Amino acid sequence: MGFSIHWSWLAALSCALWMGAGVRCDCPESKLEMQGGNYTLSNNLERGSMLVYHCPEGYYPYPAITRLCQANNSWRPQPKRFPAQKCRLIECPDPNVLENGSVSPPQEKYYVGNETTYECYSGYTMRGSATRVCLNNGKWSGSTPICSRDSGDHCANPGIPPGASRVGTMFEIDDTVRYTCNEDTFLVGSSERVCQESGEWSGNEPACYYKHTFDTPQEVSKAFGSSIKESLTILESTDDTQEGRKIRISKNGTLNIYIGVDISDSISEDYVNKSRDAVVKLITTISSFTVTPNYEIIFFSSELYEIVNILDILDGKVKLPDVKTKLEEFAVGDRNTGTNLNIVFKKFLEKMSLIEIRAGKNFKEHRHALIVFTDGAYNEGGSPAPTVMQIKNKVYMNQADGSRDDYLDIYIFGIGDDIFDDDLMALTAGTGGKHYFRVKDLEKLQETFDKMIDEDEVKGLCGLHQYEDTNSTYELMRKKYPWMAFVSSLADGHSKKCMGSLVTPEFVLTAAHCVHCFLPEKVSVQMGEGQHGFKKAKDVFCHPKYNVTAKMDKGIKEFYDYDVALIQLENYVDISTKVRPICIPCTVETNAALRLGNQSCQSQERLLLKSHLESLNFLTRTKDKEKRTVVKQKDVHAKLGDNRYECIKNAVGVEGITADTLRDAVTDNFICTGGLQPYRDHIACTGDSGGAVYKNFEHRTIQIALVSWGSHQVCSVQDGGIEESNSDSRDFHINLFKVVDFLKGILGRQNMDYAPLKFLEN
Ligand SMILES: *[C@@H]1O[C@H](CO)[C@@H](O)[C@H](O)[C@H]1NC(C)=O
Ligand SMILES: *[C@@H]1O[C@H](CO)[C@@H](O)[C@H](O)[C@H]1NC(C)=O
Numbered sequence: 140m141g142f143s144i145h146w147s148w149l150a151a152l153s154c155a156l157w158m159g160a161g162v163r164c165d166c167p168e169s170k171l172e173m174q175g176g177n178y179t180l181s182n183n184l185e186r187g188s189m190l191v192y193h194c195p196e197g198y199y200p201y202p203a204i205t206r207l208c209q210a211n212n213s214w215r216p217q218p219k220r221f222p223a224q225k226c227r228l229i230e231c232p233d234p235n236v237l238e239n240g241s242v243s244p245p246q247e248k249y250y251v252g253n254e255t256t257y258e259c260y261s262g263y264t265m266r267g268s269a270t271r272v273c274l275n276n277g278k279w280s281g282s283t284p285i286c287s288r289d290s291g292d293h294c295a296n297p298g299i300p301p302g303a304s305r306v307g308t309m310f311e312i313d314d315t316v317r318y319t320c321n322e323d324t325f326l327v328g329s330s331e332r333v334c335q336e337s338g339e340w341s342g343n344e345p346a347c348y349y350k351h352t353f354d355t356p357q358e359v360s361k362a363f364g365s366s367i368k369e370s371l372t373i374l375e376s377t378d379d380t381q382e383g384r385k386i387r388i389s390k391n392g393t394l395n396i397y398i399g400v401d402i403s404d405s406i407s408e409d410y411v412n413k414s415r416d417a418v419v420k421l422i423t424t425i426s427s428f429t430v431t432p433n434y435e436i437i438f439f440s441s442e443l444y445e446i447v448n449i450l451d452i453l454d455g456k457v458k459l460p461d462v463k464t465k466l467e468e469f470a471v472g473d474r475n476t477g478t479n480l481n482i483v484f485k486k487f488l489e490k491m492s493l494i495e496i497r498a499g500k501n502f503k504e505h506r507h508a509l510i511v512f513t514d515g516a517y518n519e520g521g522s523p524a525p526t527v528m529q530i531k532n533k534v535y536m537n538q539a540d541g542s543r544d545d546y547l548d549i550y551i552f553g554i555g556d557d558i559f560d561d562d563l564m565a566l567t568a569g570t571g572g573k574h575y576f577r578v579k580d581l582e583k584l585q586e587t588f589d590k591m592i593d594e595d596e597v598k599g600l601c602g603l604h605q606y607e608d609t610n611s612t613y614e615l616m617r618k619k620y621p622w623m624a625f626v627s628s629l630a631d632g633h634s635k636k637c638m639g640s641l642v643t644p645e646f647v648l649t650a651a652h653c654v655h656c657f658l659p660e661k662v663s664v665q666m667g668e669g670q671h672g673f674k675k676a677k678d679v680f681c682h683p684k685y686n687v688t689a690k691m692d693k694g695i696k697e698f699y700d701y702d703v704a705l706i707q708l709e710n711y712v713d714i715s716t717k718v719r720p721i722c723i724p725c726t727v728e729t730n731a732a733l734r735l736g737n738q739s740c741q742s743q744e745r746l747l748l749k750s751h752l753e754s755l756n757f758l759t760r761t762k763d764k765e766k767r768t769v770v771k772q773k774d775v776h777a778k779l780g781d782n783r784y785e786c787i788k789n790a791v792g793v794e795g796i797t798a799d800t801l802r803d804a805v806t807d808n809f810i811c812t813g814g815l816q817p818y819r820d821h822i823a824c825t826g827d828s829g830g831a832v833y834k835n836f837e838h839r840t841i842q843i844a845l846v847s848w849g850s851h852q853v854c855s856v857q858d859g860g861i862e863e864s865n866s867d868s869r870d871f872h873i874n875l876f877k878v879v880d881f882l883k884g885i886l887g888r889q890n891m892d893y894a895p896l897k898f899l900e901n
């Protein structure tokens with residue numbers, strides 16, 4: 140469907156032109172124009188066409204946001220001369236609701252860019268932001284300022300958000316506070332909160348929204364992310380309570396995700412495309428957890444387009460990659476005019492009933508998350524509210540005490556230019572965080588779903604990292620390579636610098652030639668900036684077969700087989716988005732990360748090193764122009780199988796290696812990279828030694844080898860940096876699959892003072 144942009148100065152002309160071309164002109168074009176902005180029409184001036192007003196950044200259309208050309212050839216709402224249609228400055232809700240404090244400057248209204256400061260009367264202390272700025276999305280920056288006296292209440296004063304008023308001044312257990320919003324605004328969040336035994340208020344802080352108020356991607360990411368992750372992580376921790384979570388779900392537990400995307404023509408094609416892309420991103424992000432949910436995905440207008448049938452997923456007929464393909468292939472064709480929101484929920488209910496029949500008793504272990512993208516402008520099928528009630532009854536199993544509320548979440552993403560908030564907010568369900576979002580920038584929604592996993596909450600998942608690569612500051616690099624470690628070792632008064640990788644919260648893997656075996660006092664590790672990131676070694680274990688001089692008798696001056704060491708840190712590191720272990724071969728967790736189920740170590744190796752030219756990466760540490768530490772990724776190809784000999788033979792001539800002793804020096808434990816054929820690889824530099832040679836799968840990183848030695852010194856710079864290989868230069872990396880026994884012997888050992896890593900039996 141096409142869009143036509145209207146400038147007020149050619150407005151009168153356009154209808155005449157269309158008439159000449161034989162286009163229908165049902166609704167009048169007079170009085171539609173807007174001061175300071177323009178409008179688009181979804182289908183010219185024909186019946187059913189949607190008019191959308193557009194204003195510059197910082198303004199919103201007023202009084203109408205959209206108009207619909209109705210069947211009787213009139214606009215809804217009708218254009219009026221007064222108040223004139225124009226672009227208004229964005230306002231923020233009234234901050235002068237602060238109790239026991241003052242707001243300056245005092246103003247009738249506050250507009251985008253206006254700054255306010257808050258002060259508490261004497262005897263009161265402030266929580267929240269003392270300065271706030273009115274933002275483009277109709278919200279104040281920072282958090283609600285609250286002036287309170289330490290009066291020993293059970294719950295802290297919950298404050299009053301801008302634009303709201305509160306009833307309730309008692310903050311003891313079971314006391315309730317109720318909020319309402321002032322006239323022009325509506326309340327999003329909990330209108331009622333109860334002081335709980337834990338000292339927390341139930342629900343989440345309410346906020347007063349205008350029609351022009353939107354949630355930023357950061358807000359959505361944080362709120363939606365922590366809420367959906369709750370479902371994902373609870374399902375994960377089936378056999379331990381290490382994170383202090385109550386295990387509510389047994390191994391039979393399943394997460395069913397039902398996604399509905401509104402593609403009715405009140406939503407533009409651009410919006411549809413972006414919601415579709417956001418759904419793809421959402422599914423990709425969720426797939427980085429070890430939980431594999433089942434998906435039902437429906438696009439809808441007045442009828443349904445079922446993209447993925449959840450029963451096919453349950454039967455194994457459709458797999459995750461197929462889901463993504465099906466979504467990506469979906470293109471909006473001719474859409475019918477109506478919107479029927481109810482049929483979507485009816486379909487979800489129907490699918491739940493079918494799952495219930497199959498699952499039998501186990502159905503009570505199923506969690507359900509419904510995620511619907513819509514503007515709520517339905518005109519067929521009636522309100523979905525009764526259907527939502529049926530869904531609740533089914534999942535809650537008639538337990539009115541709230542004990543099963545955790546098993547159902549209904550999230551609504553309000554999209555489009557004119558959102559029917561009241562209707563939509565009533566459809567949300569679930570405990571904990573926010574379930575209703577108003578999204579303006581759908582492009583950002585993809586980013587939002589990507590960022591969801593980089594919160595600190597998802598602990599213990601190896602190899603989890605953030606994708607984005609917008610800025611290459613060291614800080615951001617830590618999020619992309621959270622397992623990265625810099626290893627230093629003192630030798631003859633100077634320090635040798637190497638790379639390493641965090642493999643558990645307490646162990647760093649590196650090359651044996653980088654450290655003094657069994658001399659921890661000479662070894663240290665840097666895992667973040669400054670003193671905080673500095674870690675002393677408690678112990679250093681080298682592979683027992685590592686012996687550089689072992690093959691002197693054959694003329695091999697330096698022999699680097701088994702060049703692998705584990706550094707035990709004096710104190711274990713705190714896992715965060717910037718510090719997290721990488722996955723290593725033959726562990727149970729790596730199976731989970733690769734979604735292999737119960738598979739052997741060999742099948743991991745077959746998957747990770749399947750091609751004879753496997754694309755791998757490793758890191759290099761260097762300095763940028765401003766002399767700041769930066770980290771860069773090198774791209775290489777492991778030459779395996781038939782390609783291997785061509786690669787390793789370039790070691791002849793190095794440190795006494797001859798054609799005869801080549802196989803003695805370069806044992807099968809090495810992976811060879813470098814050279815120009817068939818791709819020009821990057822080559823390792825001094826300082827890259829000991830670093831992880833890895834492969835990424837979606838959001839997870841698996842270490843396959845570690846950088847050991849090279850045939851030629853190619854790098855011009857002193858240490859680190861991106862350098863391309865020449866035709867003779869080769870690098871040799873220790874294949875971790877060949878040293879699993881060593882890794883298992885230390886990391887997998889039971890009854891030590893550290894938590895063992897679970898290795899596969901075979
Ligand atoms: C319509 O208004 C929007 C927002 O102010 C502006 O970005 C766009 O360029 C305008 N389009 C035309 C054709 O003037
Ligand atoms: C057109 O129809 C709508 C309802 O369908 C009604 O509210 C409106 O008054 C009608 N307008 C005219 C001009 O008849």
Ligand SMILES: *[C@@H]1O[C@H](CO)[C@@H](O)[C@H](O)[C@H]1NC(C)=O
Nearest residue numbers: 237238239240260261262308
């Ligand atoms: C603090 O605010 C509350 C609510 O507005 C009011 O009842 C109380 O008198 C105020 N206390 C002082 C000392 O101003």
Ligand SMILES: *[C@@H]1O[C@H](CO)[C@@H](O)[C@H](O)[C@H]1NC(C)=O
Nearest residue numbers: 228244249250251252253254
């Ligand atoms: C608040 O913003 C409006 C609109 O930009 C501006 O005219 C006004 O001067 C601002 N007020 C203050 C106190 O900054």
Ligand SMILES: *[C@@H]1O[C@H](CO)[C@@H](O)[C@H](O)[C@H]1NC(C)=O
Nearest residue numbers: 388389390391392500501504
């Ligand atoms: C889980 O499922 C198995 C078989 O499917 C069943 O034997 C077992 O009782 C179930 N456990 C629970 C807690 O429902």
Ligand SMILES: *[C@@H]1O[C@H](CO)[C@@H](O)[C@H](O)[C@H]1NC(C)=O
Nearest residue numbers: 408409410412467469470471
């Ligand atoms: C939406 O996506 C389809 C298919 O990918 C593409 O053909 C179409 O041009 C896109 N439309 C817009 C407005 O981006």
Ligand SMILES: *[C@@H]1O[C@H](CO)[C@@H](O)[C@H](O)[C@H]1NC(C)=O
Nearest residue numbers: 607608609610611612614615
């Ligand atoms: C990226 O870096 C530039 C310059 O250092 C900075 O202005 C910008 O805000 C950064 N962007 C992000 C997303 O951090």
Ligand SMILES: *[C@@H]1O[C@H](CO)[C@@H](O)[C@H](O)[C@H]1NC(C)=O
Nearest residue numbers: 685686687688689690691692
């Ligand atoms: C290393 O190998 C050489 C030659 O076989 C042997 O003499 C030496 O004892 C070995 N060193 C260690 C520490 O095992």
Ligand SMILES: *[C@@H]1O[C@H](CO)[C@@H](O)[C@H](O)[C@H]1NC(C)=O
Nearest residue numbers: 727736737738739899900901
């Ligand atoms: C995994 O498979 C192995 C052999 O294939 C079997 O011995 C083991 O019991 C299985 N483990 C689980 C948890 O199913």
